[in-house]
Amino acid sequence: MSDPALESTRRRLTARQADTVDRLGRAAVDLLSREGFSGLTVRRVAAEAGVGAATAYTYFSSKEHLVAEVFWRRLASSPGTTHETGDLAAKVIDVLGHISLLVADDPEFAGAVTTALLGKDPDVGVLRVRIGRDIRGRLSDALGPGTDPDVIDALEMLYSGALVRAGMGYSSYQEIAQKLEKAARLILR
Structure with missing residues (x-):
């Protein structure tokens, strides 16, 4: 299997794009721990990560997609x-x-x-x-x-x-x- 850090639901990522997706994922987890799922939005995550909302939406269609992607990345990168x-x-x-x-x-x-x-x-x-x-x-x-x-x-x-x-x-x-x-x-x- 290819490197999960460079994979996305929507497209293959460059190293820079993968870094952006990683920052968005970390910001989502941080925001979740403070605000819960009801307080999570893609726009708020983008702001936390220092990324434009339009950029965040090119990677994630919804907050559900963002959270599922973070879990997938954790799973795919964890060793058997x-x-x-x-x-x-x-x-x-x-x-x-x-x-x-x-x-x-x-x-x-x-x-x-x-x-x-x-x-x-x-x-x-x-x-x-x-x-x-x-x-x-x-x-x-x-x-x-x-x-x-x-x-x-x-x-x-x-x-x-x-x-x-x-x-x-x-x-x-x-x-x-x-x-x-x-x-x-x-x-x-």
């Missing part, structure tokens, strides 16, 4: 997990835990990711597919060749549901991690 055990459930738990940790340290960002990924923005739809493929690939790698696709589907549903539940505030990310472990072990019995 190494599996030093033969326990399939432990491997899956490592994968799901690793992905969960990409948002766990910032509850406002985590909630925004949940909201953004549920949106109808076509650019978010592109990112949902990319994110889904990445997560499916990581689960498939952990489980090995020949794994029943229905098992992988169930684990994807488990993870998606867990993030929605945490994003809605029903459980903390710590609680979700424990519940993911129990549920993964049940699925992989």
Whole structure:
């Protein structure tokens, strides 16, 4: 796969453009932590990043697109997990835990990711597919060749549901991690 820093939903980026997108992403996360998702706009993020609003809109169609892109970039640039055990459930738990940790340290960002990924923005739809493929690939790698696709589907549903539940505030990310472990072990019995 190519360098995720140079990829965008809409086009391949030059190094300078990638820097602008990165600044916008960092500004979005900072603004989210202070104002929450309701206080986030692409215009406000652009101002925080020192970028013109028109420039920001060339990269992001909406605040949902911006948040989903930040999550995608974190996921795509994070290394895969190494599996030093033969326990399939432990491997899956490592994968799901690793992905969960990409948002766990910032509850406002985590909630925004949940909201953004549920949106109808076509650019978010592109990112949902990319994110889904990445997560499916990581689960498939952990489980090995020949794994029943229905098992992988169930684990994807488990993870998606867990993030929605945490994003809605029903459980903390710590609680979700424990519940993911129990549920993964049940699925992989």
